[in-house]
Amino acid sequence: MNNVILKIGLLAGVIFLSACTGGDSSPGYEFMPNMYRSASLETYGENTITGMNALQPVEGTVARGHLSTFNYDETLEGYLSAGENAVNPIKNTPENMADGKALYGMFCEHCHGKTGAGDGTVMHALYSAVPHYNDNKLLRRCNLPMCDLKAGHIFHAITFGLNSMGPHASQINEEERWKITLYIQEELQHYGLE
Amino acid sequence: MILIKDLKNRLGLLAVLILLSTNTFAQTEGEQIFKQNCTACHTIGNGRLVGPDLEGITKKRDATWLSAWITNSSELIASGDADAIAIFKEYNNIPMTAYDFSDKEMKSLLEYLAIEVEEDVATAKVGTEATSKGMSSTTLLLIVAVVLLLLIFVLTSVKNSLKESLQQPTETVFETIENFFKAIWANSPAVVALVFVVFIILLKVAFDAMMGVGVTTNYMPEQPIAYSHKIHAGDNGIDCNYCHTGARNSKMAGIPSANVCMNCHTYISSGSTTGETEIAKIYDAIGFDVKTRTYIEGYEQKPIKWVRIHNLPDLSYFNHSQHVTVGKIECQECHGAIEEMDVVRQENDLTMGWCIECHKETEVKMEGNDYYTLMHEKMKEKYAGQKITVDKIGGLECGKCHY
Numbered sequence: 001m002n003n004v005i006l007k008i009g010l011l012a013g014v015i016f017l018s019a020c021t022g023g024d025s026s027p028g029y030e031f032m033p034n035m036y037r038s039a040s041l042e043t044y045g046e047n048t049i050t051g052m053n054a055l056q057p058v059e060g061t062v063a064r065g066h067l068s069t070f071n072y073d074e075t076l077e078g079y080l081s082a083g084e085n086a087v088n089p090i091k092n093t094p095e096n097m098a099d100g101k102a103l104y105g106m107f108c109e110h111c112h113g114k115t116g117a118g119d120g121t122v123m124h125a126l127y128s129a130v131p132h133y134n135d136n137k138l139l140r141r142c143n144l145p146m147c148d149l150k151a152g153h154i155f156h157a158i159t160f161g162l163n164s165m166g167p168h169a170s171q172i173n174e175e176e177r178w179k180i181t182l183y184i185q186e187e188l189q190h191y192g193l194e
Numbered sequence: 195m196i197l198i199k200d201l202k203n204r205l206g207l208l209a210v211l212i213l214l215s216t217n218t219f220a221q222t223e224g225e226q227i228f229k230q231n232c233t234a235c236h237t238i239g240n241g242r243l244v245g246p247d248l249e250g251i252t253k254k255r256d257a258t259w260l261s262a263w264i265t266n267s268s269e270l271i272a273s274g275d276a277d278a279i280a281i282f283k284e285y286n287n288i289p290m291t292a293y294d295f296s297d298k299e300m301k302s303l304l305e306y307l308a309i310e311v312e313e314d315v316a317t318a319k320v321g322t323e324a325t326s327k328g329m330s331s332t333t334l335l336l337i338v339a340v341v342l343l344l345l346i347f348v349l350t351s352v353k354n355s356l357k358e359s360l361q362q363p364t365e366t367v368f369e370t371i372e373n374f375f376k377a378i379w380a381n382s383p384a385v386v387a388l389v390f391v392v393f394i395i396l397l398k399v400a401f402d403a404m405m406g407v408g409v410t411t412n413y414m415p416e417q418p419i420a421y422s423h424k425i426h427a428g429d430n431g432i433d434c435n436y437c438h439t440g441a442r443n444s445k446m447a448g449i450p451s452a453n454v455c456m457n458c459h460t461y462i463s464s465g466s467t468t469g470e471t472e473i474a475k476i477y478d479a480i481g482f483d484v485k486t487r488t489y490i491e492g493y494e495q496k497p498i499k500w501v502r503i504h505n506l507p508d509l510s511y512f513n514h515s516q517h518v519t520v521g522k523i524e525c526q527e528c529h530g531a532i533e534e535m536d537v538v539r540q541e542n543d544l545t546m547g548w549c550i551e552c553h554k555e556t557e558v559k560m561e562g563n564d565y566y567t568l569m570h571e572k573m574k575e576k577y578a579g580q581k582i583t584v585d586k587i588g589g590l591e592c593g594k595c596h597y
Contacts, residue, residue, distance in 0.1 A: 024539070027410040027505075029403070035507035036408065043446050044502070052497050054451075076288060106435040121431030126243075126461050129234040141289050163244045164234045166457025171439045 068174060072152070074160040076141065079153065083142050086152030090178040092186060100183030103176050107168060108184075116188030126164055133188040147189045154181045224306025227299055235290070238307070242487055243461050245285055252308040261300050266292045408507065414539035415501040419475045420468055428533035434525045441514045441525070449500055452480040460487065503540050504529070510546070510595045521584075522559045527552075553589035558582050 030036055041053045057063065070086060072078035090096050104112075111127050113119040118130030131138075135146040142153055158177045161167040172180070235244035251260070255277070262270050263278065267290045270278040282289070295303065346367060354364040365373070378384050426432050435441060440448030455476045463477075463484050464470050477484060481493025506512050517523045526532065530541025542548055560570045560582075573582055580586075588594055 024412050024414045025416060027413045027415075029407045031407045032507075035509055036505055038508045040508075044449055044500075046497075046499075106433040110430060110432045110436070122458075123430055124458075124462055125229060126233050126237070127458075128229045129231050131234070138291050138293060140291055161457075164461050166460060167453075168457065170451070170453055171436065 066173065070155060070159065070174065072156060078160075079156045079162075080142055082152035082156040083144075083150040084152065086150075086155060088151040088155075088178050088181055088185075090175070090182050092182060096179055096182060097186060099176075100179035100181075101187070103172065103180050104183050107172055108180065111165070112188075115191050116184065117191075133184060134191045134193050136193060147193060149189070151178075151181050151185060154184055223299075224302035224304070224309075227295070227303045228306055231293060237461075240463075241485065244288065245290060246281070248307055252304060257304055260304060261295075263290070264293050264295065264300065264303075268292070409543045409545055410503070410505070410540055411543040412539055413503055414537050415503065417501055417537070418499055420472045420537075422467065422536045423532045423538060424534055424536045425466060434532070441518045443515050443519065445513045445515070447514045447518075452476050452495075452498065456480060456482065503538055504544065506544060511597065512595070520559070520563070521556070523556070549595070550585075550590060553584040556584050558584060558587055 041047055043053065045053045047053055062068075069089070070082070072082040072086070090100075109120055110122050111118075111120040111130050112133070113130070116133030118132050120127070120130065131140075131146050133146050136148075137145055139145060140149070142149070144150075144153075155177055156162075157165065158172065158180065159167060159169045168177070232248075236246065236248050237243055239247065239249040241247055255263075259270075259275075259277070267278065267282070271282050350367045350370065357364050378388065426437075427434060437450040437454050438447040439450070439454075440446045459473055459476055460482070463473055465473055474484075475498070476482075479496050479498050481490040481495055482488075483490055517528075518525070528542060530539070532538060558570075558573075560566075563570070573586065577586060583589070
């Protein structure tokens, strides 16, 4: 009798154990967890002293190689003055154009579309009215149509945002933004226009 | 004759169809104009964006004023119209683009604005109705188990009542099971086979459990915000690099900070599947007031505590930029079809065997990597006729990842 119960128990145990394939909401077992959750600070972890490990740079400091040459305010005046004065420091070379095209694909295309016609893949109704880069009729806030926007206008818009477009300065550095500007000006502003 | 009648009927149907379609077209022309030109700055009933909410605008202002404003707002302001100047000032002195609509277009746009006021409320109500969720597979399994158990007892009682009617001795369920095992126990080859099978199963279970230590394949924890990669990267086609900006140029792919979410969610405050609850969590973290669409001053921002899924132990070094930018590996090759996942799941096991397998098969991308031209030429000579895979440039050396 005892044996029989033992057998049943054993079988039930095996079935029970074989059902444990590690729940999807749990990462499973760890050996030497210190190697996975190390004592040193991980990039996005938290600590008891400052809270978040990811911190903002100290105010007034500039990362090496990232001193900005674009000193315009996040205002309409800044936008207009950037359009008049700012010059794209990136040369029009095949490499820079290729970089600009790749960056445009990553950061702009889903709203502005492959050819800049505002027909990106983002489906939300809010982003159905994205202006065409090659629009030569409607005058924008700088009194120019889209196809005549200056490099400074485009760079200012990427950096600080414009209308429903958010500021992209935290995602793309200045050099990359100028490359995108170059690509837009060379390829898209006169796309299909004579 | 019948044929002609049939033809007449069909033609009639066609005419009705055409009439209907032109009718709906007339209604949607204004909508089309609105969606193509206005939605970047205006909503109808969803609060202010760059410009004011246009809900009920046709009641507030008359058609001549509206068309003058839309055609050229700067002129209207310059003419000294008090309303125009007030609006211009309220919306940060940003001039509205001048739209050169024809009279017909302007008319259908204004008609659309007038209709939309009532319709918007109706559609909003439909949108908030929650879709009922299907039963989870676990509860379904449990129900099946309970039904089966009940079935055992019912069938046993049926058997017993039959036996009683035949005046045979009856037995309970437990006695049946016991007798079954007694019979096996009495048969020694069966016992040996059973023990052997159980042993093998146990061995396999133990082996799998050991191999699974520290391997988190299929891990899909619930995240603090029900962010769906399917909606963002899949349906809306946003590039992975848009949010994971570090992947191109640093070790970490990067978890986007809330300001990246806000690039779109400043204005999109209601999601297609979760409504406003999940997006409100971003606003709560960053301190954003949806009503005025401004950031709250002096707000103590709270970090969003995302749960890490892909986690390599400290004993191995991995660099995203090395794989993404230099190796030109698609994100999906390691992370699976993220763009189809509502909840992210770890697709691959991230074990050393998995790394090495890929390093042995993946060819080195040499084009456009001028810095190493000399080395690449030498390698082409050395391995003439062979594929130059990652292991040939040291992709299997211990020290490359463990140091």
